Amino acid sequence: MKNLSLIYFGLIALLLFGAGCRKDVLGPSIVGIYGPVTVTEPFAASKSTVDFSKDEEVYFTAKFEKETDWIVTITGNTSGAKKTFESISNTVDISGSKWTGYADGAPSFQAETVTATLSFKHTTDVFSKTLTVSGQKNLDKNNVLISDFATPFKILAWQKYDGAINVTNTPYSLADGNKYLFMEGTPYQETSPGSKVITPYVCYIEALAKNAATNYGTYYPLSIDSNKVYFNVMVHGTGQSNTNLLINFYEDGVASRHINIRPDWTGWKLVSVTYASLLDDVSTGGKPDKLTKVAFILLSDAVPAQSEKVSVAIDHASFTTNTPYQP
Amino acid sequence: MKNLYTYTMNQKAIILCLLLISVQLLNAQDDKIKFGAYARAFQQMNTLDTPGDSNANHTANGNVLMDLGININPDKKTEIQAIVRFSNNFNGFYTAGAAATLRQLYVKGTVAKFFNYQVGDLYMKLTPYTFFNNSSEGSVNEALIFSDLRRDYTNYENLSNRGNAWWQQGAATNFAFAFNESLIDTIRVDGFFLRNRASYATFPSAFHAGGKITITQSARLKIAANYINLFDVAANLKTDTVLLYNPVASGEINFKIINGANTQLALIAEGGYSENAHKAYKSGTTKGFFYDAGLQLNLKNQHLIITSNYSYVAPEFYSSAAQSKRVNYSNTPSAFPQYANSLKRGISIFDLVRDPGIYNQGISRSLMTYNPMYGNAQPYGKATPNRTGIQLNGQYKDSLEKIVADVDAAYLSEIAGVGSSQLRTFLVLKGGVDFNFHKFFDWKKRVILTAGYQYEATTRGGDPLEKVSLVNNLLDLGLEVEVFKKMSVLGGYKMLTSLGNEFISVRDVYNDLTINYTTTNMNVAQSVIAFGLKYRFSEKSYLTVQDHLFTYQDKATAANNYSLSQILVMFNMNF
Numbered sequence: 001m002k003n004l005s006l007i008y009f010g011l012i013a014l015l016l017f018g019a020g021c022r023k024d025v026l027g028p029s030i031v032g033i034y035g036p037v038t039v040t041e042p043f044a045a046s047k048s049t050v051d052f053s054k055d056e057e058v059y060f061t062a063k064f065e066k067e068t069d070w071i072v073t074i075t076g077n078t079s080g081a082k083k084t085f086e087s088i089s090n091t092v093d094i095s096g097s098k099w100t101g102y103a104d105g106a107p108s109f110q111a112e113t114v115t116a117t118l119s120f121k122h123t124t125d126v127f128s129k130t131l132t133v134s135g136q137k138n139l140d141k142n143n144v145l146i147s148d149f150a151t152p153f154k155i156l157a158w159q160k161y162d163g164a165i166n167v168t169n170t171p172y173s174l175a176d177g178n179k180y181l182f183m184e185g186t187p188y189q190e191t192s193p194g195s196k197v198i199t200p201y202v203c204y205i206e207a208l209a210k211n212a213a214t215n216y217g218t219y220y221p222l223s224i225d226s227n228k229v230y231f232n233v234m235v236h237g238t239g240q241s242n243t244n245l246l247i248n249f250y251e252d253g254v255a256s257r258h259i260n261i262r263p264d265w266t267g268w269k270l271v272s273v274t275y276a277s278l279l280d281d282v283s284t285g286g287k288p289d290k291l292t293k294v295a296f297i298l299l300s301d302a303v304p305a306q307s308e309k310v311s312v313a314i315d316h317a318s319f320t321t322n323t324p325y326q327p
Numbered sequence: 328m329k330n331l332y333t334y335t336m337n338q339k340a341i342i343l344c345l346l347l348i349s350v351q352l353l354n355a356q357d358d359k360i361k362f363g364a365y366a367r368a369f370q371q372m373n374t375l376d377t378p379g380d381s382n383a384n385h386t387a388n389g390n391v392l393m394d395l396g397i398n399i400n401p402d403k404k405t406e407i408q409a410i411v412r413f414s415n416n417f418n419g420f421y422t423a424g425a426a427a428t429l430r431q432l433y434v435k436g437t438v439a440k441f442f443n444y445q446v447g448d449l450y451m452k453l454t455p456y457t458f459f460n461n462s463s464e465g466s467v468n469e470a471l472i473f474s475d476l477r478r479d480y481t482n483y484e485n486l487s488n489r490g491n492a493w494w495q496q497g498a499a500t501n502f503a504f505a506f507n508e509s510l511i512d513t514i515r516v517d518g519f520f521l522r523n524r525a526s527y528a529t530f531p532s533a534f535h536a537g538g539k540i541t542i543t544q545s546a547r548l549k550i551a552a553n554y555i556n557l558f559d560v561a562a563n564l565k566t567d568t569v570l571l572y573n574p575v576a577s578g579e580i581n582f583k584i585i586n587g588a589n590t591q592l593a594l595i596a597e598g599g600y601s602e603n604a605h606k607a608y609k610s611g612t613t614k615g616f617f618y619d620a621g622l623q624l625n626l627k628n629q630h631l632i633i634t635s636n637y638s639y640v641a642p643e644f645y646s647s648a649a650q651s652k653r654v655n656y657s658n659t660p661s662a663f664p665q666y667a668n669s670l671k672r673g674i675s676i677f678d679l680v681r682d683p684g685i686y687n688q689g690i691s692r693s694l695m696t697y698n699p700m701y702g703n704a705q706p707y708g709k710a711t712p713n714r715t716g717i718q719l720n721g722q723y724k725d726s727l728e729k730i731v732a733d734v735d736a737a738y739l740s741e742i743a744g745v746g747s748s749q750l751r752t753f754l755v756l757k758g759g760v761d762f763n764f765h766k767f768f769d770w771k772k773r774v775i776l777t778a779g780y781q782y783e784a785t786t787r788g789g790d791p792l793e794k795v796s797l798v799n800n801l802l803d804l805g806l807e808v809e810v811f812k813k814m815s816v817l818g819g820y821k822m823l824t825s826l827g828n829e830f831i832s833v834r835d836v837y838n839d840l841t842i843n844y845t846t847t848n849m850n851v852a853q854s855v856i857a858f859g860l861k862y863r864f865s866e867k868s869y870l871t872v873q874d875h876l877f878t879y880q881d882k883a884t885a886a887n888n889y890s891l892s893q894i895l896v897m898f899n900m901n902f
Contacts, residue, residue, distance in 0.1 A: 026642060026713070027832055027840040030746035030793040088843075 028088050029067055034122045038065035043092070043118040043127040052101030052109075053135030059099065060085075062092040062118055062127075069121035072097050076133075078112040080173055081327070092118065101137030106234040106268035108316075108327040110177035111136050136177055139316075143325065144220055145213040146294055146317035150178035165203055172313055175234040175268045176327070180315035181205070186308065187300035200244070202310060204297035207317070222288040222319055226276040229288040232325035234270050236313035237263030242301040243310040248281075250293035255281050263312055272324030288319075363396040364902055369480065370417060371895040375663045377888070384663060389417040389896075394430055405436035431486075444500045450492035451499065451519060453539055454597060456617055456640075457553045457575050458648040460493045461708035463686070464701035465679035468733070468759025468779030470805020470819030472857045472873060473680045479899050484683035487653060493690060495535070497521030515541045523557060523690055531559045533571065535648060535690070547583040552576070553599070557647045557692070570606040571692055575599060575646040577617075589628045595636070596620035603645040605837050613838075615644030615712065634720040642713035642743045645694070645838060650707040652695045654679065655687040666889050674698065676823050676853050677877040677891060693838040700825040700849060703785045703797060704739055704753035714739050716753070729767055732760040745832055746844060749789035757781040759803075772809035779803040785829065797827035797849070813863045817873070822854040850882040867901035 041063035050058040060072050067090050074083040081103040087096045103109055111133055118127040140148075149167045164184045174180065185202040209216040222229050235245060241264055249257040257278035261271055275288045294317070300310045318325055370389030392414035399407040410431040433447030451458055466473065478488060486494035499519040506512060518538035525532055537555035544550070556574040577599025585592040598618035604611070621636020656674055661684040666672050674685050679701075687695070697706035705711040716739030723732040735757040741750040759779035765772060780802050787795035806818040831845040859873030874894050881887035 025744045025746065025748055027746045027844075030830060030844065031790045033746075033844070034792045035790070 032067035032090075033069050033088060035066075035068075037068050037070075037120050037123055037125055039063070039125075039127070040065055043129060045116060045129050045131055046094075047131075049132040049134050050099075050101075051135035052133060052137035055100075057098055057100050058131065059094040060092050060097040060116060060118070060129075061094075064090045066090055071119050071121065073117045073119065074099060074131075075115050075117070076103075076107075076109045076112050077115060079107050079110045079177065081107050081109045083109075101133075102139075102326045106270040106327050107173060107175040108139060108177060109133055109136065110174065139176070139325070139327065140318065142320070144216070144222060144319040146207045146220075146319070147181075147213050148176055148178065148316045149181045150176075165205060172236050173268070175236070175313075175315035180234075180236070180313050181296075182311070182313045183296075183298040184309060184311035185298070186310075200299040200301065202298040202300055204295055206293055206295045208293045209291065218292060219289060220291040220294075220319060222275075222291060223321055224287070224289045226286045226288050227274055228322050229275040230272050230320045230322075230324045231259070231275060231278070231317075232270065232272045232320060233261075233317040234268050234315040234327070235261055235263050236268050236315075237265040238311060239264060239266045240310055242308060243312055244299040244301050245312050245314070246297040246299055248295040248297065249275075249278060249291060250295070251287050251290040253292055255295075257281060257286070268315075270325065270327055272320075275319075359400050361398045361400075363398065364900075365394040365396070365483075366898075366900040366902075367392055367479070368898040369895070370897075371893055373662050374892045375666055376890045376892075377667045384666075386662060390414055391417070404438075405434065407434050408432070442500055442502045444498065446498045448494065448496055449499055449519075450489045451495050451521065452490070452492035453537075453553050453555065454577060454579065454649075455491075455709040456597060456599060456619070456646055456649050457555050457577055458493065458535075458537070459708065459710070460487060460491045460651075460653060461649075462491065463653040463679060465676045465801070465823070466779075466821075467757055467781040467801055467803050468761070468777055469680075469803040469821060470777055470817070470857070471775070471807050471861075472805065472817040472819035472859055472871075473803075473821060473855075475861070475869075475871065475899075476873075476895075476897070477680050480897065481681060481683050481686065485686040485688055487686065487688070493648065493651075494688065495521040497535070510544065512543045512545055513541075514543075515539075517541075523692075531561065531570070533557060533559050533692070547586050549579075549581045551579040553579070555646075555648055557690070570604075570608075572604040572606060572612070573602065573645060573647050573692075575601040575649075589626065591623075591625040591627075593623045593625075594620070595623055595634075601644050601646050603643070603838060608837055613643050613645070615641040617641060617644050617710070619709065621718075630723055630725045632720075632722040635717065637715075637717050638709065639715040639742070640710060640712050644710070644712045646710050647692060648690050649710040650694060650712075651687065651689075651691040652697060652707065653687060654685055654701075656685075656696050656698050658685045658687075660685060662893075663891070667886065670887065672889070675877065675879055676821055677855055677875070677893075680821075680855075681875075681893075681895075693836050694834050696831075699785070699797060699829045699831065699847065700799060700823070700851065702783070703799065703829065704737065704755050704783055713741050713743060713745070714753075715742050716740055727766050728761075729763050730760065731763075732758070734758040745840075746830060747787065747789055747793040749787050749793065751785055751787045751795060754784045755781070756783075765809075772812070773807055773815065774809070775805075775807040777803070777805040785827070793830075795827070795829055797825070797829045800824045807861075815861045815863070817857075817859045817861055817871070819857045820855070822852070824852045825849045826851075848883065852878075852880045852882065854878050864900070868899060870896075870898045872896050 039062060041061065043060065043062040046059045050056045067088055069088045070086070070092060072085040072092060083099060083103050085097045089096065101109060113130055113132050116129045116131060166182045167179045168182050169179045172180070183203050187198065187200050187202050209218060209220045243263055245261040245263060247259050247261065248255045258281055259273060259278050276286060296314060298310065298312055300308065368391040372387040373385065375384040392412055395411045395413065397409045397411070409429065412428050412430045415425040431448040433445055433449060435445035437443050453459065482488040497520050499517070501515065501517040503513055503515040516538065521535040523533040523535050535555060535557050539551060539553045541549065541551040554576045558572050559570045561570055577597050579597045580594065582594045583591055584594055596619065600614060600616040603613045617640040619636055619638040621634060623632065623634045625632050654674065660672055660674055660678040661682050663672055678685055694707065705714060716737060718737040719735070721734045723730065735755065737755040739753040744750050762776040764774040764776065783799045785795055785797040787793065800823070802822045804820040807815050809815045826849060828848045831847060833841045833843040833845060835841050855875055855877045857873055857875040859871055861869055861871040863869045875892065877891040879889050
């Protein structure tokens, strides 16, 4: 009986001990995140005009009564480009909102006016500021640019069959602030006068290293390590299900790697892949330092339905090292 | 001409001797090599039906497999066990989908008549706070029509059919001392070294090492110490990365205060601590502790066992091998992962019974995600951090097992508020009963009714924005009626309802709370009704044909509703 009493006393003591040891609150405050926001310092930008071509920066500030889930969204009024900063805190400051001119994805910001918006995940309050970007960021400082299609069309090898290949700025918005390559057509190939064979091919262009944005010589100046080399291209889709953009990579003149892109989305999208992840065409390959040519081929999956027209726009094809291209 | 098939007397004698020697060799081989097998043929046909979708979706698949167990005893002290799986999918054509794989392999034996060892595949279990594979959710004394499928198909495929043990790969050893006329009866020592993860890419190898010392002082007193450590091996690093270090230690006591022939009252307690560090990511360690103490009363004449205990698990307590969940709620179901307009189909009570693909076979390095619909009070079992409270359990089983019942009640609360100064409280009431009617009336054929019910309520007060109210109900009913000898009609019903809201913390890979919560509002009802036939060739071998009808109803968003039906045939044989 005495033993039982001792045991029960011990258990009750443990109960009280446990109940008494309350700790601090774990995790961010739910009321702070989901409750109404009181802004104690208004939303502002560190400068009203920023020139990213000179590597200038801009940041945003605001203060709130308590921690909350805030979002700062910058939208290009001309380009439609977007950059977003998000955090849970009671301040917006340089550490969480410094903008150096990059976008989150395609398209890129141009020299334009932009609208910066402060909003909150769990309330409808919105605050806006307008800024002017007087100079576009030099996005190709450390890139190996194949072409941005802005300079006169230097790529010599191309074939359009019955399709169309144009460097243009219509009908789509600009991806990098200047013209893009537009390819369109229906699939067939004429083998001899009066004899046509239906193939998936619509049209294509080829970019040799010596005829790219810069004369790189025989080979594109890329790292030998294919895991470090990224191929980047902005692609505008139209939602068509039969469009197939085939990109071939030629090492020492032989088609060694390729990638198939099916732009079933609408709008501009940046496609970035490592050279090592490209599909093999030959048993040897994967030598980006031996790259001599890149070919962009528009195909149609609608074969043999010849009448269906397919189209795609591409822009700012480039190689980067260690990280994907930042638009 | 001489008949070439006529043997001389000497030749006959030589052939007879050779035959006798061959038979002797074969007998000798039989002693050293034994075979056993598990065979299964499984075919299922599933149909998904969503309202407004004119195209009903159908899938059908199945396979036949045999797990051939080869047990070799090269000598009296050594045993080698290998299980080779031969499988063939029904959909393939002539060996397409056929495979032969090594499913398990281990060597065990005794060294110096003293040390027992096992190397290779093994099953490991310690205590619910140190090394424990918690039972999966979605059942409370479920019907035989569900439990057969869960045990012989789902758990078997996931190598989780050994109770609460984890299947692991590594080495284990144990030895024991026995004492005569001493203060101590026996001391047993267990040790193990297991691989948690092989190194790949930038991730180093990780291992579990630990052991247990059990001291039995007498029939009344037993104490034990457990230790387990999950750690990364820095030498395998290819680049800088985190170095996980998670030691957990505990001490146990089992003391029979009263040890009578009819009445036994035992004090059962365990307490311990844990550390959690990521040495290459941040300095310092996070330390937590726990204790669990209670009394167990065993009334043998009344066939009753009553247990009450109080537990405290600190918010910082982390035990990877005890808190890893059996179900991975990040996985998608194998059958119809999408439905309607590309809606992602979440894991349901239908999948928890019959889908091996949603289950987790490894020990996680951080707390896994969970679905509060299937258990919100202790989603990580007894070792769930940030929980304290009292639990009661009563078990009844009469000598003839006419009635077998189990009742649980728990009242728990948080120790620290999560996102709020208010604390969540959890009330869990659970009960299950088996009525073996045939034993009441001494019938030779089985008539068994099973029932189970679980009620779980989570509440938190405070500001309206942080209030939590979530009520889950789970009901399991089952019936088995043996209509002919060894042939039974089976029926089963399973229902889960979940109503209310909850905030689910999001943790990163370092087990830290992030700045996000996943909010969820639920008004869901799920139900499965199943019926079928089962023919028992023996206690371990049977053939069953079943039809399962599942309905998922989201009362808040009708567009999320769907139903599934499954017809399955399973032949299960152990020999």
